[in-house]
Amino acid sequence: MELSLKRKYLGIPYLIFLFIFVLLPLFVIFYYALTDGTGHFTLSNFGHFFTNSRAIGTLIYSMVIALITTAICLLLAYPTSYVLSRSGIKGGAAWLIIIVMPMWINFTLRLTALKEILSFIEGNLAFHPFLNTIIGMVYDFLPFMVLPIYNSIEKMDTALLEAAEDLGAGKREVFFKVMLPLSMPGIVSGITMVFLPAMTNYVVLDMLYNSTYIMGSLIGSYFSAFNWNDGAMVSAVLLVLIGLLTWLTGRVSDDADREGARL
Amino acid sequence: MADNILELKNVNKTYNNSVFGIEDFNLEIPRGAFVTLLGPSGCGKTTLLRMIGGFEIPTSGMILLNGSDIGALPPNKRPINTVFQKYALFPNMNIYDNIAFGLKLKKLPKNEIDEKVKRVLSVVDLEGFEKRKIDTLSGGQQQRVAIARAIVNEPEILLLDEPLGALDYKMRQEMQLELKRMHEELGITFIYVTHDQEEALTMSDMIVVMDDGLIMQCGTPEEIYNHPENAYVADFIGESNIFNGFMTGEHEVTFCGTAFECHADFPVGTKIDAVVRPEDILVVDRGYGNLNGQVESCTFKGSHYETVVTSGKFEFILWTLKSYQKSSEIGLLISKDVIHVMAYDMDKNHYECVINDSFEVVFEDITFRPDITKLFPGTKLSGGVLVGRDGKKLNVAGKKCDVSFDSSDADLSDNPEEGIVSGIIASIIYKGDHYSYTVRSENDWDYYVNDDWLWNIGDRVSVIVPEEKLEYKVL
Numbered sequence: 184m185e186l187s188l189k190r191k192y193l194g195i196p197y198l199i200f201l202f203i204f205v206l207l208p209l210f211v212i213f214y215y216a217l218t219d220g221t222g223h224f225t226l227s228n229f230g231h232f233f234t235n236s237r238a239i240g241t242l243i244y245s246m247v248i249a250l251i252t253t254a255i256c257l258l259l260a261y262p263t264s265y266v267l268s269r270s271g272i273k274g275g276a277a278w279l280i281i282i283v284m285p286m287w288i289n290f291t292l293r294l295t296a297l298k299e300i301l302s303f304i305e306g307n308l309a310f311h312p313f314l315n316t317i318i319g320m321v322y323d324f325l326p327f328m329v330l331p332i333y334n335s336i337e338k339m340d341t342a343l344l345e346a347a348e349d350l351g352a353g354k355r356e357v358f359f360k361v362m363l364p365l366s367m368p369g370i371v372s373g374i375t376m377v378f379l380p381a382m383t384n385y386v387v388l389d390m391l392y393n394s395t396y397i398m399g400s401l402i403g404s405y406f407s408a409f410n411w412n413d414g415a416m417v418s419a420v421l422l423v424l425i426g427l428l429t430w431l432t433g434r435v436s437d438d439a440d441r442e443g444a445r446l
Numbered sequence: 447m448a449d450n451i452l453e454l455k456n457v458n459k460t461y462n463n464s465v466f467g468i469e470d471f472n473l474e475i476p477r478g479a480f481v482t483l484l485g486p487s488g489c490g491k492t493t494l495l496r497m498i499g500g501f502e503i504p505t506s507g508m509i510l511l512n513g514s515d516i517g518a519l520p521p522n523k524r525p526i527n528t529v530f531q532k533y534a535l536f537p538n539m540n541i542y543d544n545i546a547f548g549l550k551l552k553k554l555p556k557n558e559i560d561e562k563v564k565r566v567l568s569v570v571d572l573e574g575f576e577k578r579k580i581d582t583l584s585g586g587q588q589q590r591v592a593i594a595r596a597i598v599n600e601p602e603i604l605l606l607d608e609p610l611g612a613l614d615y616k617m618r619q620e621m622q623l624e625l626k627r628m629h630e631e632l633g634i635t636f637i638y639v640t641h642d643q644e645e646a647l648t649m650s651d652m653i654v655v656m657d658d659g660l661i662m663q664c665g666t667p668e669e670i671y672n673h674p675e676n677a678y679v680a681d682f683i684g685e686s687n688i689f690n691g692f693m694t695g696e697h698e699v700t701f702c703g704t705a706f707e708c709h710a711d712f713p714v715g716t717k718i719d720a721v722v723r724p725e726d727i728l729v730v731d732r733g734y735g736n737l738n739g740q741v742e743s744c745t746f747k748g749s750h751y752e753t754v755v756t757s758g759k760f761e762f763i764l765w766t767l768k769s770y771q772k773s774s775e776i777g778l779l780i781s782k783d784v785i786h787v788m789a790y791d792m793d794k795n796h797y798e799c800v801i802n803d804s805f806e807v808v809f810e811d812i813t814f815r816p817d818i819t820k821l822f823p824g825t826k827l828s829g830g831v832l833v834g835r836d837g838k839k840l841n842v843a844g845k846k847c848d849v850s851f852d853s854s855d856a857d858l859s860d861n862p863e864e865g866i867v868s869g870i871i872a873s874i875i876y877k878g879d880h881y882s883y884t885v886r887s888e889n890d891w892d893y894y895v896n897d898d899w900l901w902n903i904g905d906r907v908s909v910i911v912p913e914e915k916l917e918y919k920v921l
Contacts, residue, residue: 345501349521
């Protein structure tokens with residue numbers, strides 16, 4: 184009992200941190216989002232956001248980029264993971280490290296390098312801003328898709344695939360009826376790890392698109408005009424949206440995990 | 447000609463071109479039989495089953511199903527289904543979908559699938575379980591689903607890979623009888639793989655005892671138990687007393703320093719292994735049996751007492767109904783009918799070697815350095831050249847030479863540098879007053895050694911043979 188009390192004290196520094204840097208700012212955001220300039224409660228900021236076509240457009244645009252990024256990552260990652268974990272190629276684990284290695288290098292440094300390469304190939308980055316953004320995003324997030332999928336395929340019991348074949352399934356049927364459903368937990372957690380950060384990632388857009396057409400800079404532009412209330416509302420909407428998405432994917436992956444646990 | 451559903455002809459399976467998986471394997475499996483492949487782990491029984499199932503392709507040889515070679519067909523093209531060791535049920539499907547998996551692939555109409563699933567569930571005693579999830583079932587129930595999933599496709603052969611290994615003892619015994627019942631009911635050929643001799647004896651029509659990729663004996667459970675063909679089978683199946691001995695007359699064999707009547711009629715002087723099962727030795731009053739002995743220990747085993755008796759330097763294990771006082775003097779009666787005599791095959795080690803340029807005799811594992819002039823009488827070495835009687839140079843490199851030594855002249859050591867070769871102990875057979883070991887080297891060659899000391903299977907040892915006990919013969 185005494186020990187557990189003492190252990191609890193160890194959590195106090197973090198508790199203070201949590202309060203000052205997480206809870207307090209959250210409170211401030213929601214306070215500003217739900218008040219007008221004089222401190223009275225109002226929902227009009229909420230209305231401003233959804234009647235501002237630029238704000239809505241930016242939101243949808245972010246989602247589209249995140250969706251395309253996720254889809255391309257998935258299409259690239261699945262075959263890669265399959266080959267690395269199942270084909271028995273020499274040094275599969277070493278190849279995996281090579282794929283994951285970019286994660287060890289500073290994020291902006293990597294993007295700067297990519298920017299140089301792309302502008303060398305294309306002449307000027309401004310020619311293909313959208314393509315560049317997608318390339319940058321995929322480059323950034325691919326390892327987060329490969330790792331969970333690789334793990335789920337790797338730990339799959341080979342006997343299950345053999346059983347399917349034994350029962351008369353050809354290679355295609357083995358894949359679609361057994362392998363794909365059983366690697367769902369990996370796919371779902373890969374999507375979670377790519378889609379959500381891709382939604383709010385503005386560094387890639389900032390460096391490769393040279394545009395302010397993103398949520399981050401939208402908020403920034405409100406704040407620099409001292410419009411705290413509308414800026415806070417955009418943040419709050421984004422926060423709630425991401426919270427919702429996290430909860431949704433969490434539920435799906437829980438289901439998938441429950442299936443995966445029986446592997 | 448017998449009606450064989452499956453024939454294996456000269457099947458070989460090698461891995462990475464080194465150690466043999468399966469070596470020149472020939473087997474005929476009668477239609478409708480319950481055949482068990484029995485052996486310790488690593489004996490190649492699972493590899494063999496996987497080749498029949500199509501998960502491994504033989505390196506060479508033929509697998510004939512109803513007379514046509516299926517060796518290269520993928521599993522989904524063979525009318526054979528498998529019950530996997532850990533069941534391998536699809537966790538993302540319920541029981542109905544698991545069982546219907548194969549039927550749906552065949553695109554059978556829904557009502558026919560429903561009916562078949564229902565029928566097969568009743569065969570395995572799981573009526574009404576269709577909608578249940580896999581993880582709500584016990585091990586035994588999952589086992590039944592795995593069997594149902596395989597037999598619903600009406601295969602010609604059902605392969606079972608140690609399917610009862612994960613179940614507890616009571617459940618296992620129940621499932622053994624259950625499987626036997628299903629086999630009779632379905633009339634399908636069963637090929638069953640196990641390392642459990644009790645399972646094999648209980649269920650099979652035919653047992654194939656395997657070791658190191660080879661068939662040691664193939665026969666009915668009674669044949670295997672009562673008439674083992676070699677000490678390996680005798681030792682692996684059931685408890686046994688095995689002694690070295692030799693034939694001393696027509697229908698007379700001598701072991702443990704005593705002559706016994708027997709049914710075998712090998713030529714007089716043949717070295718043999720004699721096997722006597724512990725339940726077949728009778729205890730009589732001192733002087734009234736073939737041998738006299740002293741009780742060393744007596745342990746209650748439920749249905750019998752396990753009594754250890756020493757007679758001179760030999761040790762016997764007996765299963766008796768009565769308990770005996772330690773140190774009591776008794777007689778042992780071993781009748782003609784219970785002595786099983788086998789030709790002794792682990793007496794001498796023979797290796798075919800090649801002589802090299804520097805007059806060494808080389809075998810895959812070992813280099814012997816005999817006195818080369820003794821191998822070729824009348825020759826002498828002068829200045830590194832072998833010279834014959836006539837003074838001319840003799841070229842012996844590349845000539846073949848047989849090197850041999852008696853198992854009893856060799857010894858074991860745990861210092862790998864000490865002997866002529868080192869390896870792992872692959873089998874142990876107790877021979878009453880010593881142990882007979884098979885030492886397997888890295889190149890997969892076997893060395894037979896008789897040693898008084900007890901080692902364990904898997905121990906790394908080296909085989910010591912005194913120089914003077916090695917015999918060389920130029921071929």
